[in-house]
Amino acid sequence: MPELPEVETTRAGLAPHLEGRRVAGAVLRRPDLRWPIPDAIERVLPGQRIEAVRRRAKYLLIDTAAGSALLHLGMSGSLRVLPAQLPPRTHDHVDLILEEDARSPRQVLRFNDPRRFGCLLWQPHGEVHALLRGLGPEPLSDGFDGDYLFELSRGRKAPVKTFLMDQAVVVGVGNIYAAEALFAARISPLRAAGRVSRERYTALADAVKAILGHAIARGGTTLRDFISPDGAPGYFEQELSAYGRGGEPCPRCGRALKQASIGQRATVWCGHCQR
DNA sequence: CCACACACCTGTAAGC
């Protein structure tokens, strides 16, 4: 599930259920996900009041006075707020037990992740976790634009798609949205990043903002069902122009979309419209 | 500094 819109949808869905509530405990059904789960999750977090639920890149931060729980959903992770008595299912690796309050019965924040590429870490108050250092700007921020991409890309020989997906360049552009943004900007994903003009990078940055912004807005429309057993998709397959459509006609010119592996990732593009 | 291959793990769909 998770590209940036899915993570932002998760954040927005969780925040009203978590903010202001106290963590009563943590249940770890295994000691690790991608990395070992630190002691602080069991020893420091319980008793803390959740002040905010934030997002940086594809990381979620659950802020307390003592520090922040740092979560990443990897390829297959999901978070849900559920009644505490609901028995855990396969791959429900961690529960953060929420202290009951007047408005709700006892609930847990449950982390499910079949592939376990996700993580749950701890960032002490006042520190910035190593994983958050060296990240590029948020794609929807003012610091991300065509000029930024143009200047940073000079001399780079990697394919522009690889460049765009580099989290040190800009965060949150995963495989789906990289394909979509390059299609919208009519740039071939194979083109060397250093050989894309300033004008075309402006189109690309605009496309990234428009596509991610749209997907986040759409994800937001399903938040009402957030606690229900059905997960809320953050993107809509029928709205994708290129991703997952290799061999199908290009929505713009009708020629068959090409598919190949670029940087070990499946990539779809139109050899006619994208140069 | 940059580019690239590989690793992690499980579920699902396609192929035989």
Add this chain to the structure above:
DNA sequence: TGCTTACAGGTGTGTG
């Protein structure tokens, strides 16, 4: 109907 294989939305690490 099985068994095998390829592939999946991410990203840190190691190599050259």
